[in-house]
Amino acid sequence: MALNKWIRESAQSAWKETRKRAFRGEIRKPNVLLLRDPNLRVVFGVTLISVLGVASITPLFPTISAEFGISAQQVGLLITAFTLPGVILPPFLGVAADRLGRKAVVVPALFLFAIAGTSCALTRDFGLLVALRFLQGMGAAPLSSMNVTLIGDLYKGNDRVDALGYNASILSIGTALYPSLGGALGLLGWHAPFALPLLALPVGLAALKILETPPRPPAKLPLKLYLLQAARMARDPRILGILLASTSTFVILYGAFFSYLPLLMAVKFGAGALAIGLISSSMSISNAAVASQAGRLATLYGERNVLRASFILFALALILIPLMPGLPFMLLVTVIYGLAQGMNIPATQALLSDLAPEENRAVFMSLNGMVLRLGQTIGPLLMGWVFVAFGPEAPFYAGALLGISLFAVLPFLIRERE
Numbered sequence: 001m002a003l004n005k006w007i008r009e010s011a012q013s014a015w016k017e018t019r020k021r022a023f024r025g026e027i028r029k030p031n032v033l034l035l036r037d038p039n040l041r042v043v044f045g046v047t048l049i050s051v052l053g054v055a056s057i058t059p060l061f062p063t064i065s066a067e068f069g070i071s072a073q074q075v076g077l078l079i080t081a082f083t084l085p086g087v088i089l090p091p092f093l094g095v096a097a098d099r100l101g102r103k104a105v106v107v108p109a110l111f112l113f114a115i116a117g118t119s120c121a122l123t124r125d126f127g128l129l130v131a132l133r134f135l136q137g138m139g140a141a142p143l144s145s146m147n148v149t150l151i152g153d154l155y156k157g158n159d160r161v162d163a164l165g166y167n168a169s170i171l172s173i174g175t176a177l178y179p180s181l182g183g184a185l186g187l188l189g190w191h192a193p194f195a196l197p198l199l200a201l202p203v204g205l206a207a208l209k210i211l212e213t214p215p216r217p218p219a220k221l222p223l224k225l226y227l228l229q230a231a232r233m234a235r236d237p238r239i240l241g242i243l244l245a246s247t248s249t250f251v252i253l254y255g256a257f258f259s260y261l262p263l264l265m266a267v268k269f270g271a272g273a274l275a276i277g278l279i280s281s282s283m284s285i286s287n288a289a290v291a292s293q294a295g296r297l298a299t300l301y302g303e304r305n306v307l308r309a310s311f312i313l314f315a316l317a318l319i320l321i322p323l324m325p326g327l328p329f330m331l332l333v334t335v336i337y338g339l340a341q342g343m344n345i346p347a348t349q350a351l352l353s354d355l356a357p358e359e360n361r362a363v364f365m366s367l368n369g370m371v372l373r374l375g376q377t378i379g380p381l382l383m384g385w386v387f388v389a390f391g392p393e394a395p396f397y398a399g400a401l402l403g404i405s406l407f408a409v410l411p412f413l414i415r416e417r418e
Contacts, residue, residue, distance in 0.1 A: 034155070034163055042211045043150050045203035046106060047167055048174045049113060050143035052200075053082050053136060054376070055175050056182035056193045058258045059277035062266040063190045068126045072263055072387065076380035079254060081130045082137040086144070086373025093142040094366025097149065102213045102362070106146050110204030113139030117197025124191075136197065145369030149362045152353045153213060158295065161350055165294030168346040172291055172338070176284030183277025239367075241413025242351050245307060246368055247375040248406050249344055252314055255379025256399035257283075257337060261321065261330075264392060269327040279330050283338035290342030297343065298350060307347040308410050313340035315403035322393040351414070 034040055057064075057078065065075045097105040116135035123129050151163045182193035261280065265271040271279070290297070297306050317337040324330055352368055383395035 034159060035166065037154075038210050039150070039154055039212055040163060040166070042203070042206050043147050043154075043163075043167060044170045045206060046110070046143055046147045046150075047170050049110060049197075049200045049203055050140060050147060051171055051174045052178055052196055053113070053117065053140050054079055054254065054258060055178035056196050058262055059179050059183040059273045059280060060186045060190050060193060061259070061262050062276075063186060063273055067190050070126065072260075073384040074126075076259055076384055077130050078133055079259065079380050080377050081133040082140065083254075083373045083376035085134060085137040086141040087370060087377050089138065089141040090145055090366035090370040090373070091363060094145065094149075094363030094369075097142070097146065097362035097366070102146060102150060102153070103207060103211060105142050105362075106150075106211075107204050107208050109139045109142050109146075110200045110207065111139070112136075113143070114197050114200035114204065117200070118195055120197075121191045121194035139200075141373065142366065142369065144372055145365040146362070148349050148353065148368075149365045150211075150213065152365070160353060161295045161298060161346075164349050164353065165291055165346045168291035168294060168342065168349070169288040171345065172284040172288035172342060174284075176281040176288065179277040179280040180274075181277070183272075183274040186273040186277075236355065238414050239352070239355060241410060242348060242355075243368060243371045244413065245311075245344075245406060245410060246348055247371040248311075248402055249314075249341075249348070250372050250375025251379040251382065252318070252399040252402060253341070253379070254376045255381075255383035256318055256395045259380045260383060260387065260392070260395045264321070264396075265327060265330065267392065271327055275327065279327070279334060282331055283334035283341065286335045286338030287342040288338075290339055291346050294346035294350070298347065303347040303351050304410070304414055306343050307351070307414070308407050310340040310344035310347070311403040311406040311410075313337070313343070315400040315407070318396040318400040318403065321396045 061072075061075050061078075064070075064078070065072060068075075093105050093109075113136055116132050116139060120129055120132045120136065123132065147167060148164070151160060151167060155163045178196070181196070185192040185196070258280070262276045265276050265279065301309075313336055317333045317340065320333045320336070321330070324333065348368075352365065383398065386394045386398045
């Protein structure tokens with residue numbers, strides 16, 4: 001009842017405010033001219049690589065599990081090993097990017113991602129495969145924060161919100177394309193999708209030659225003072241609330257959705273890798289559509305409310321997954337999940353970008369990258385324990401409970417500015 005009341009009151013309030021703003025001519029259209037900026041196109045390339053490492057191989061998890069004779073929990077190590085460096089390294093890489101410049105971090109990271117990731121396609125030993133995934137994760141560690149950092153450097157005000165929305169749409173395209181592409185390549189063998197990291201090489205060359213990052217200020221804070229300032233900002237309750245939301249989002253995404261949805265579809269409906277990839281990728285269609293309108297959603301409802309609503313949609317999708325009677329019905333829940341993801345990511349990034357001062361932006365956004373990787377890392381482990389303890393449907397219900405909890409506590413953690 002309380003949820004229905006909140007939805008009804010929010011819709012009525014938003015409708016009244018929209019009519020007022022439309023009458024005053026304040027409802028703006030996104031700035032599509034940004035899409036012509038070569039810098040933003042390079043950022044898009046970095047974003048596409050940042051989501052390549054997991055989304056392209058999860059449709060092959062049932063095949064990999066059978067190939068190596070390992071359990072569902074063990075195959076999850078391919079995610080954990082990849083994401084673990086992102087839990088440890090981002091603060092250090094953020095400091096390096098603030099002190100040495102963005103390219104000094106982004107370009108080597110892309111090349112390492114390409115070399116280590118492609119090497120995974122050449123091994124037939126699971127232990128070595130996990131080790132190479134760890135090295136590939138070292139290359140991936142800064143990418144999911146550096147793309148947002150670069151947008152914060154390059155754009156201000158409404159253009160920044162639009163650029164973040166476009167970037168989230170590109171991210172959605174990647175998460176839509178890679179499961180299908182990985183599933184299709186999987187027809188050639190489980191190892192074939194591991195050749196996709198080669199795509200990071202041209203992106204690295206483009207970043208080296210094309211990307212024009214703003215010059216760093218000639219006078220820098222002493223390192224100790226710089227670190228103290230960043231630590232002081234990180235204690236802001238609003239920031240802690242946003243970081244908690246980011247961690248929870250990726251626990252849900254990588255713990256329940258990416259890790260156990262493919263296994264459920266394979267066991268319950270006998271789906272193959274290609275079908276799993278196509279259905280998993282369908283969530284990114286609605287994701288991209290909503291994310292491209294991030295500026296309008298923020299104008300109408302505010303980032304806080306958009307972020308809260310996304311967690312209710314996450315919970316709804318996850319509750320529905322075990323209840324679906326057939327494989328085609330999974331498209332319903334993946335579309336709902338995509339709506340939630342398209343609302344969640346731009347709202348989180350916009351809230352963080354608004355709070356991040358320019359001189360600390362890279363390390364500040366890297367904290368978000370660190371907790372994203374933390375969510376990716378602990379998600380499969382946590383949901384693996386839930387899977388063993390309570391059964392194959394339990395990870396989805398656990399993820400839904402986490403989403404409802406975030407919806408309830410976020411108003412107390414991320415308060416409106418006074």
